[in-house]
Amino acid sequence: MQINISKGGVPKMPVGSAFVSFERVDGDDWRHKDVHGGAQQVILMIAQENIDALKTSGFPVFPGALGENFTTEGLDYKTIRYGDVFKAGEALEFRITKRRAPCRTILVYGSSINEAIFDKAAHEHDWRSEKWGVSGFYAEILKEGSVKAGDTIERIKES
Template identity: 35%
Template structure:
């Protein structure tokens, strides 16, 4: 579990970014933050979202990335990537985040239930933070984006809490498929419409492109 340490953001007009996430032991209260514009930003109390136009809100309340995928990037980049290095709130272990279905639900600890809602599209802030040549393209080609989650049942979470998949929808729209459709493989876009749990604005945009 990782929370933001605010730092200057030369990549955007907002001037501050919360992409620098650092591990905390908890407990941390998790609750729905409300709309992206005018809401509380992050779903984790104590976290920070500073670009409210593009980030945060109910459909991006929590960002999860797999430790196994960070390890693969470590090997490729030749540098240490601690938990939180990609700006994720939850660094998971033993969970196939890329293969997660849009709309599947995870129980975290004893109380919290989260729902897979969206994917992370790399931006200038992420590229500036990573300081790797051609980072946006490399991240996009790898197509291992992590998952944004909405909060179904609020509560407290702590570092080390188990994560259990408690329900899965019947469609085949995964996090990886969604990312590929939205970036390099637009021919996949019609398949996304089977996922009712996608954010409404994204479904509308996909419908217009198909």
């Protein structure tokens, strides 16, 4: 896992470790607080595998580029559902609250990137979509804790 933060906007840059509270990843902030942040959107996580696929398609993206706090490896995002609970590091526990709907901020990486990561079915919360999970998932914090780069994330409860 890579941990990414910024003072607002993209990209978020990697840090070695961070404390994750019920409100935020320490050191992270959002430019558009009317749509980002809040108790239901403390963490945004995106799969490294999806970033790699976007790079292969010609988008100049990298871990943190899409505004994610956690860049993960080895999790099958196609199987993630709202309500699933994950553990990261020693103590952090979080629950998936919703899929990320891409915004205009990431258009800096290409005018068609939103279409590459999101479609009508994903917009309608249909997990059968080919693009389910490609844009990432938001999560709320159930148990605060510290995480460090390289920590594993494991699903501890399915919804």
